[in-house]
Amino acid sequence: MQIGIIGAGKMGGTLGKLWAAKGHAVMFGSRDPAKAKAQAAEIPGASGGSISEAAAFGQVVLLGVPWRAAIETVTHIGAALNGKTLIDMTNPTGDGMTLAIGHTTSQAEEIATAAAGAKVVKAFNGIHFSLLEKPVFSGFKADVYYCGDDAEAKALVAQLIVDTGFEPVEAGPLRNARLLEPLANLWMQLAFLNGHGTDVAFKLLPR
């Protein structure tokens, strides 16, 4: 394939190197074309130029700019992206691992507001009931991610997770239910709609 890589960061640079090594034609594009050319010079089969040149070159275009620059960048490129496959690998991460775009609350936070005085901990939402008595997958205890704002409450819940045989994985404050609720939906998407079935579970794998 012909691949245009927009942005001269570590992600785009490494992916460009890997794809060039697989025989793809890679062109780096940067606001500073000299930087893109220098990046390309170290990779056989790669070239460099402006953002617009790299976008025009690619059958597939990788958007590798900082997330706050993404909308401005694609607007700048304009019609050259028409019909192209555009890979978005940006993450709209705000302060404290919050999501800066489109995520404003969670079920757990709403429950905490309604249950005044309760120490709400989000947990077990990513585990299908059919898996509860079989926590080990491929030799690993599957993860139960949990989050909350009260340390004592979280310690109790961690023990209750241990008691089920799953791996308790502490995931920060209650607002991170905005991260854990989507994870359950991803599991449902993969299990029910993408053919993986329900006998699968997420794990943060170590090296």
Add this chain to the structure above:
Amino acid sequence: MQIGIIGAGKMGGTLGKLWAAKGHAVMFGSRDPAKAKAQAAEIPGASGGSISEAAAFGQVVLLGVPWRAAIETVTHIGAALNGKTLIDMTNPTGDGMTLAIGHTTSQAEEIATAAAGAKVVKAFNGIHFSLLEKPVFSGFKADVYYCGDDAEAKALVAQLIVDTGFEPVEAGPLRNARLLEPLANLWMQLAFLNGHGTDVAFKLLPR
């Protein structure tokens, strides 16, 4: 611990059984106390009653009702939850694996709007640059989840994921970037703030 389980579903029923087997005192609570008592009768060390009774009983209270009933249920319980640890395991899932609460758009969808005519695919956002050249974790290819609305574009991206040595995992339409962007933030939370370090990656493990 004394654990109150609100709702008589499969999740709560199974967790109650597992926790009772570990020596915890479990009380099931349901809008139909007879149903909760019948559920408890099969489990040594468990009892059953009304929702309010189970909430009053528990040092830890598990909220195991359907998500649409969660707010109403905790409001109904009221002051009995004050100071208690409340486990929220509900998932606010709407039609087509959408999130019904607090999630209204994603960076990828905003980019697709700005890059008119481009076939946007969300991918690689959950992989730290330092992992790109080392895709295998604990003997497994780590997952690269991707989503988009154009089948041909997704096929190209899947091939590019294969070319990096990662496992391409198809995750539905572009709006599911609302699920994949939070997953990257969860990785950042665990890697940077919860001590797991950056040499970890998510995998949907098979049995």
